[in-house]
Amino acid sequence: MAQGTATRVSAAIREAQPASARAGRGLRSVLFSVGDGMFLLTVGVVAAACMRLVDSLGWNSVLAWIIGMGLAMLLQTILAFAAAPLLGSIETMVPSMVVAMTCPMVLDFLEMIGVNLGWSWSVALGAGFGFAMFMFVEGYGVLCRKSFRRAGVPR
Amino acid sequence: MSKIWDLRARLYDVCEGSDLRRGPAKADLFRHMRSRALFVAVGTGLEIKRFPPGLEIVGIDISEAMLRRAEPRARRYPGPLRLLQMDAAHLGFADASFDTVVTSCTMCSVPYPVRALQELYRVLRPGGSLLMFEHVRSRNPVFGLALDLMTLWTRLSGTEMNRNTVQNVVAADFRIMSIESAYLDIVLAIRGTKDAPQKNHTQCEAQRGPRGLTHALTVR
Numbered sequence: 363m364a365q366g367t368a369t370r371v372s373a374a375i376r377e378a379q380p381a382s383a384r385a386g387r388g389l390r391s392v393l394f395s396v397g398d399g400m401f402l403l404t405v406g407v408v409a410a411a412c413m414r415l416v417d418s419l420g421w422n423s424v425l426a427w428i429i430g431m432g433l434a435m436l437l438q439t440i441l442a443f444a445a446a447p448l449l450g451s452i453e454t455m456v457p458s459m460v461v462a463m464t465c466p467m468v469l470d471f472l473e474m475i476g477v478n479l480g481w482s483w484s485v486a487l488g489a490g491f492g493f494a495m496f497m498f499v500e501g502y503g504v505l506c507r508k509s510f511r512r513a514g515v516p517r
Numbered sequence: 518m519s520k521i522w523d524l525r526a527r528l529y530d531v532c533e534g535s536d537l538r539r540g541p542a543k544a545d546l547f548r549h550m551r552s553r554a555l556f557v558a559v560g561t562g563l564e565i566k567r568f569p570p571g572l573e574i575v576g577i578d579i580s581e582a583m584l585r586r587a588e589p590r591a592r593r594y595p596g597p598l599r600l601l602q603m604d605a606a607h608l609g610f611a612d613a614s615f616d617t618v619v620t621s622c623t624m625c626s627v628p629y630p631v632r633a634l635q636e637l638y639r640v641l642r643p644g645g646s647l648l649m650f651e652h653v654r655s656r657n658p659v660f661g662l663a664l665d666l667m668t669l670w671t672r673l674s675g676t677e678m679n680r681n682t683v684q685n686v687v688a689a690d691f692r693i694m695s696i697e698s699a700y701l702d703i704v705l706a707i708r709g710t711k712d713a714p715q716k717n718h719t720q721c722e723a724q725r726g727p728r729g730l731t732h733a734l735t736v737r
Contacts (some may be wrong), residue, residue, distance in 0.1 A: 387541060394538060450538035452652055452678075453700050459663045499701065502657065506698045510705075513696070 395500065397449050398457075402492035402499075405441055405458040406465055409434035410488025413466035414481055417473050427470040431463060438462035457495050465491040536563060542699040543567050543621060543650050546706040550574075550648065552616040555640060557605050557633075558623040562587030570595040575615075577603040605633040613642040621650040624682045626675050634689030638711055647691050647709035654679035655703050664703070683707065 413430035421429070438461070442454040465488050472479060479487060544567045552572065556564070559576030560583050568574060576591065576598060578584050584600050591598045603609060605627050618637045627633040641647060655661045664678045671678050683705070686693060691709035699706055 390541070446535065448537060450535040450700065452535070452703055453538060455667065456655075456660055456663050456703065459666065460659055463663075503698070503701050506702045510696050510698050510702075 394449065394453075397445075398453065398499065399493070399496045401441070401445050401449060401454060402457060402461060402496045403489050404492070405438050405461050406488040406490070406492025406495070407485050408437050408441065408488070409462045409465040409491070410469060410484045411481075412437060413469040414479075414484040417470065423470060423474045426473075427467065430470060431466040434462040434466045435459065457499050461491050461495045539650070539699055539704065540567065542697070542704075542706055546648050546650055546697075546708070547619065549646055549708065550617045550619060551646065553614070554617040554619060555608075555610070555615040555637075557618065557620045557637065558626065559583070559587050559600065562590030562600075564621050565590045565594050565598070568594060568596075568598075572596050574598045575610075576600045577605070577608070579604050606636055608636045608640050610640045612639050613645075614640045615645060616642060617646045617648060619648045622652060624649070624651050624685065625677050625680055630680060630682065630685045631688050634685055634691070638689050638691060641711045643711050643713040645711055647686070647707070647711070649682070649686070649707040649709070650699070650704075651682045651707060652678065652704045653682045653702075655701060657702070660701065660703065 412434040413426075416426045416430035416433065419426070438458050439455070442451075442458050445454045468491075469479070469484055469487065543564065547564070547567050548569055550569055550572055554568075554572050554574045556568075556574060556576040559565070559578045562576070565576070565587070573596065574594070576587065578587070578600070579602070581602055584602055587600055591600050601609075605623065606629055618641045620637075624630045624633070637647065654664050661679070668676075668678045683693065683696065686707060686709055690711070692712055694708040694710055696708075697706040698704070
């Protein structure tokens with residue numbers, strides 16, 4: 363008897379989806395987006411600064427690229443671990459890894475072809491990488507949700 | 518394998534810091550749990566608070582240390598919840614014992630995922646529900662590459678970041694009912710079912726799922 367009542371209560375709880383809960387989820391989603399954006403911007407700036415720092419040492423371009431990217435990815439991993447409790451582990455690690463790989467690569471390539479951006483423009487480019495990744499993740503997220511909804515009909 | 522997880526148990530709650538973000542999506546999935554449910558790889562019991570109350574649940578894990586940490590959480594669950602030490606690939610339950618089988622970030626960590634899923638298929642009753650909250654390899658080549666690179670070092674601690682779990686679910690004969698994105702096409706809430714035996718002759722057709730769902734998701 364008690365078991366049956368508990369099952370009915372649990373079914374009622376499961377079905378209840380108050381508007382306040384939906385609104386709360388919307389706010390959560392916005393806050394997580396803001397967090398993702400800030401985090402990726404930070405990673406972009408740090409990655410660019412790493413590459414700029416290594417480039418300023420005047421080493422061979424390939425060596426500078428390897429060390430710069432390695433340093434950027436190490437710091438990105440530390441930042442991702444630090445942000446993971448708030449933003450999620452995969453959610454921080456995957457896009458930031460792409461930023462930490464590509465941003466130093468582009469900066470080093472520019473250096474190789476003789477385009478010296480200087481510190482402030484390098485950092486701005488890093489922030490641009492972070493922002494571009496954030497926009498890509500947001501857009502790709504929308505596409506994924508739409509494609510899953512189109513493909514599957516929950517029963 | 519169990520030794521790795523015994524070691525990871527000490528820091529599991531700290532490292533598993535994605536609860537804040539993924540919690541609501543997990544709760545949405547777990548509310549489909551019914552009657553007698555098997556939770557595979559219960560870990561330190563972080564997910565127990567999201568189970569609907571009043572169900573009869575069996576939680577298994579390969580690690581004794583994880584189960585020890587899960588015990589206080591299991592005691593707080595409002596319903597019968599037993600914890601057992603067991604390997605997902607060798608379940609000590611009779612065929613068709615459960616109405617629902619649930620996993621949460623499990624299939625990245627079992628050594629032979631299809632074999633484990635076949636065991637889940639065996640213990641699930643025909644018509645029962647498979648509920649999986651799993652991370653998989655992204656179909657996006659850039660994110661896919663990032664996950665491949667991450668796997669180079671996460672593999673050392675027993676976690677593969679780039680598995681095609683959707684394809685594995687189909688390979689184990691489950692029919693996929695729906696897939697929802699919790700984060701891009703990487704973290705997914707998957708709902709499947711085990712068809713009744715008489716429907717097996719249409720299995721190939723059924724495995725394609727609604728409007729080619731499985732095909733769309735398993736082709737990289």
